[in-house]
Amino acid sequence: MSPVIKVENLSKAYQLGEIGTGTLSRDLERYWARIRGKEDPFLKIGEVNDRSKKGDSDVVWSLKDINFDIQQGDAIGIIGRNGAGKSTLLKILSRVTAPTTGSVKIKGRIASLLEVGTGFHPELSGRENIYLNGAILGMRKAEIKRKFDEIVDFSGVERYVDTPVKRYSSGMYVRLAFAVAAHLESEILIVDEVLAVGDAEFQKKCLGKMGDVSKGEGRTILFVSHNMAAIQKLCKHGMLLENGKLICVGKTESVIDQYLQDSKVKKAVFEIPLPHNADEMIGYTSKIQIENSYGDVIQEIPVGQNWQIRVFFKINKKAQHFIIGLGINSFIDVNISTSWSTKTDLDEGYYEAVFKETHLILAPGNYNLTVGLSNFERSVHYLENVASFVISEATDTFIDSSIVRTTNVGFLLNPMQVEISSL
Structure with missing residues (x-):
């Protein structure tokens, strides 16, 4: 089967700081190189799009030498940091x-949802824009x-369908825009992070519709999102971009895993910056350590082994009914468990709290920690996803005959009791 999208040696360069090349002489040099079939002399000095470095060139490659094929009916999740080249x-x-x-x-018609209002005329009503978008896609009335x-x-948005869309809120805009893109008969649906504008209920509805479009109707979907849960739920395959380069293409789980591995620095000790009003606070967290059950600081926890989290904090003035809580979140920001101290x-003074895990068996992967201090059930210092740790695959140290697999089985490996009997 031939691919519906075939990309070969794709690159996109942008000029920084000005429109065009700035001088007539530069434009003439570029024109002379082009008519001779030569490479643009100013693209030779282009640099990778790394936003963290100033660089020496005013030409950057937003994309550089991208190659991939997409088959009909594929749902592809495109992930990467801001500025990676996804949009x-x-x-x-x-x-x-x-x-x-x-x-x-x-091959085929494309319906795109790249920004709020893409393809809509602000002076036209919702009804008129639906017909306009359909006409652009080549559909009959x-x-x-x-x-x-x-x-x-x-x-x-039925109540507002005859109102000019310039009067729509951003949420209403994206609701109608997605509905048009998903329901009109295009072969390829392209959706950027714009769905984040909608509320949680609508996002869930959109994901369900995209799943139906891909699996039920055999249409191709390209979906950009920073929501790893949405990518994992919708897409069978993914591609990872970094600084304009295609790092990998493959199964969604493996691509997300590489993205997270590249995004996270393996650490065992997390120093917490002092809050700007630390002296005025009742208390604050200062440090978090990842340890094994013996109290040794470790960067990775072998699957199945006991471990503990040590949290250091300071109390500035007497705290009554004090509680410290620790939440464990998955890499797609799903809360797995939360533990609290007694009141x-x-x-x-200075204190430490040790959260010992002797029962919970987490599957291999990356996990985040959220720490909260409170008294009288009021928050004193709350830090969301302030630290992270890694559960590593280590079957030689993990002995439990009731657990057959440790990957692609969810976040928790704690088995339920199962009884088999003859009938």
Whole structure:
């Protein structure tokens, strides 16, 4: 089967600081090189799009030498840090902008949702914009009319469908825009992070619709999101971009894992910056350590072994009914467990709390920690995802005959009791 999207040696360069090359002589040099079939002399000095470094060139490569194929019906999750080139790639695929070098071959019509209001005319009503978008996709009026009620019902903006969309809120805008993109009969659906504008209920509804579009209707989806849970739920395959380069393409789980490994620095001790109003606070957390059950500081915890978290904190003035809590979150920000100390009264001074884990068996992967101090059930110092740790695969030290697998089975390996009997 031939791919519906084929990208070869795709690159996109941008000029920093000014529009064009700045001088007539530069433009003439570029024109002379182009008519001779030579490389643009100013692209030779282009640099990788690393935002953390100043660089020496005013030409940066937002994308550099990207190659991939996408088959019909695939749902592809595109992930990477801000500035990695994800949105630029989608804009090129949507033909919003042209590549500097390379080629893109696409079979079928594309419906894109790149920004709030993409493809909408602000002066036209919601109804008129539905027909306008359908016409842009090459659909007949009868086809759009057949889908019209379904689009309006999905979007939930029926009351405002005859109001100019310039008066819509950003949430209403994206609701209608997604409904149009998902329901009109395009072969390829491209969705950027724009869904984050919608509320949680609508995001869930959108993910369900995209799943139906991909699995049930055989349409191709390209989905950019920083929500790893959404990527994992919707997409079978993923691609990771970093500084404009394609790092890897493969199964969603393996791509997300590499992204998280690259994003996290393995640490065992996390020093917490002093709050700006530390002296005025009742108390604050100063340090967190990841340890094995003997109290040794470790960077990775072998799966199945006991471990503990040591939290250092200071109390500035007597705290009554004091509680310290520790939450464990997965890499896709799902809360796995939360533990609390018993209520106690603490005098001014330095303290440590040790959370010992002897029962919970976490699957291999990356996990985040949230720490909270409170008294009288009021928050004193709350730190979300302030530290992280890694559970590593280590079968030679993990002996439990009731556990058959340790990967792709969820976050918890604690087995339920199972009884098999003859009937």
